[in-house]
Amino acid sequence: MSIDPRAAFAAEARALDAADPLAGHRDAFAGAESPLVYFDGNSLGRPLRVTAQRLADFVTAEWGGRLIRGWDESWMQMPFRIGDRLGHLALGAAAGQTVIGDSTTVLLYKLLRAALAERSASDPARVEIVVGRDDFPTDRYLVEGIAAERGARVVWIEVDTTRGVDADLLRAAVGPRTAVVLLSHVSYRSGYLADAETLTRIAHEAGALVLWDLCHSAGSVPVELDAWGVDLAVGCTYKYLNGGPGSPAFAYVAARHQSALTQPIQGWMGAADVFSMGPRYEPADGMRRFLSGTPPVLAMRAMEDTLDLIQDAGITAIRDKSVALTAFALRVSDGILAPLGVTLASPRDPAERGGHVTLSHPAMRAVTARLWAQDVIPDYRDPRGLRIGLAPLSTSFAETLTGLEAVAEAVRAES
Numbered sequence: 308m309s310i311d312p313r314a315a316f317a318a319e320a321r322a323l324d325a326a327d328p329l330a331g332h333r334d335a336f337a338g339a340e341s342p343l344v345y346f347d348g349n350s351l352g353r354p355l356r357v358t359a360q361r362l363a364d365f366v367t368a369e370w371g372g373r374l375i376r377g378w379d380e381s382w383m384q385m386p387f388r389i390g391d392r393l394g395h396l397a398l399g400a401a402a403g404q405t406v407i408g409d410s411t412t413v414l415l416y417k418l419l420r421a422a423l424a425e426r427s428a429s430d431p432a433r434v435e436i437v438v439g440r441d442d443f444p445t446d447r448y449l450v451e452g453i454a455a456e457r458g459a460r461v462v463w464i465e466v467d468t469t470r471g472v473d474a475d476l477l478r479a480a481v482g483p484r485t486a487v488v489l490l491s492h493v494s495y496r497s498g499y500l501a502d503a504e505t506l507t508r509i510a511h512e513a514g515a516l517v518l519w520d521l522c523h524s525a526g527s528v529p530v531e532l533d534a535w536g537v538d539l540a541v542g543c544t545y546k547y548l549n550g551g552p553g554s555p556a557f558a559y560v561a562a563r564h565q566s567a568l569t570q571p572i573q574g575w576m577g578a579a580d581v582f583s584m585g586p587r588y589e590p591a592d593g594m595r596r597f598l599s600g601t602p603p604v605l606a607m608r609a610m611e612d613t614l615d616l617i618q619d620a621g622i623t624a625i626r627d628k629s630v631a632l633t634a635f636a637l638r639v640s641d642g643i644l645a646p647l648g649v650t651l652a653s654p655r656d657p658a659e660r661g662g663h664v665t666l667s668h669p670a671m672r673a674v675t676a677r678l679w680a681q682d683v684i685p686d687y688r689d690p691r692g693l694r695i696g697l698a699p700l701s702t703s704f705a706e707t708l709t710g711l712e713a714v715a716e717a718v719r720a721e722s
């Protein structure tokens with residue numbers, strides 16, 4: 308007698324949900340009660356229920372009640388207070404090295420420019436910026452723009468798009484001309500999880516600074532910036548940190564580099580004495596020098612609720628669930644999608660995988676459109692890739708199975 312694989316997966320999903328120590332946190336998310344399947348928490352996280360009240364209270368009590376006094380009372384310190392908390396809970400960063408600032412793109416620009424200027428000032432031969440050919444577009448575009456602006460040279464690392472930059476590839480790309488290396492901790496396309504400690508060491512052995520893009524790892528994969536000896540990092544807060552659409556990014560600058568780095572957008576909020584309104588820009592000490600204009604206070608509010616949740620759950624337990632979710636998704640995919648011609652475009656080894664997996668099939672663009680119309684929300688990435696993002700705090704195993712069964716039906720319909 309053969310066992311129906313769907314019934315077996317359903318039983319497995321029930322057992323995994325029942326044993327999941329983080330299962331209770333799912334109810335904290337708005338919309339988690341609906342049958343909608345959300346596979347895009349790695350792109351825009353769901354809001355927490357408490358966030359609606361927190362934002363409303365902020366508007367009436369803090370903004371409406373304190374008005375401009377709010378700046379002195381707490382808002383000026385918010386970028387540093389929340390940055391330090393994020394650093395402590397999810398980035399392995401001691402206080403005084405993380406700030407919430409502008410968009411990821413703008414913070415990457417500032418830190419890349421600062422790092423290039425510092426390295427090439429101390430050694431004029433260092434004129435190369437190393438970046439992966441398959442890194443997120445903004446990262447590649449920034450590197451090209453900065454190279455054109457500063458007369459630097461781009462060194463591209465060619466990568467297998469089902470993986471990312473590994474130690475051998477980086478070793479072959481860096482050398483005495485390298486100023487700065489820009490790397491993704493988790494590849495936006497394949498979900499490949501880089502060995503950040505080893506890659507950081509390789510960049511340092513070549514005399515370069517390294518800037519990590521943590522967009523797809525912050526809040527889902529444990530990060531140890533201080534212990535790994537990282538120089539610089541930037542990451543999004545609207546993915547696993549549920550800060551809301553367009554919530555500002557964070558920047559990390561290791562304490563040992565702060566006084567030597569100056570960023571190119573010299574605004575009053577990064578000046579030594581913000582309210583002296585002096586004739587010339589003098590960068591502030593510490594992380595304030597990486598700010599430019601008025602901090603986006605409202606947009607920083609929501610991520611604090613996720614930090615409360617991470618504090619409760621612990622980043623190690625979050626990673627354990629993330630690995631269990633992606634491993635389950637791969638078992639289901641092998642069972643019901645592989646027979647339909649779907650292949651895996653992500654690493655199989657969980658130690659090399661972040662919080663999302665990409666499934667490949669020629670029909671995936673049409674499959675994505677069909678799924679969205681029926682409230683199953685993954686996203687599509689060329690070539691032929693369906694990205695399944697499994698935010699560990701807001702996704703259940705049952706939801707994962709329901710969504711992958713819908714993928715199977717859609718692939719059948721579109722093939």
Ligand SMILES: Cc1ncc(COP(=O)(O)O)c(C=O)c1O
Binds near residue numbers: 413443445543
């Ligand atoms: C890996 C990565 N880097 C950079 C960015 C750019 O972020 P932003 O649009 O907030 O500037 C994103 C956005 O999704 C991303 O996924």
